[in-house]
Amino acid sequence: MIANPIEYQKGQEELRTLETPPTRLQETHPNGSKGFTKAGIRKMIARLHEELAIYEGSEESRQPESK
Numbered sequence: 001m002i003a004n005p006i007e008y009q010k011g012q013e014e015l016r017t018l019e020t021p022p023t024r025l026q027e028t029h030p031n032g033s034k035g036f037t038k039a040g041i042r043k044m045i046a047r048l049h050e051e052l053a054i055y056e057g058s059e060e061s062r063q064p065e066s067k
Contacts, residue, residue, distance in 0.1 A: 002055040011055075015048045 002008050018041055 002051045008055050011052050018045050
């Protein structure tokens with residue numbers, strides 16, 4: 001779970017890496033290694049999106065509304 005701005009930044013960087021074209025990912029991680037299958041990558045992306053959204057929601061709730 002993302003708990004601070006540093007972890008949030010790392011999550012965003014990891015998400016950008018995972019969203020790169022699959023051919024570039026396959027060059028650095030051969031098919032099937034460390035969960036880098038198409039389904040594994042989709043699951044990692046979904047998990048990161050969920051964790052980033054939870055963190056963003058908690059940050060918004062902590063900040064006072066400006067009107």
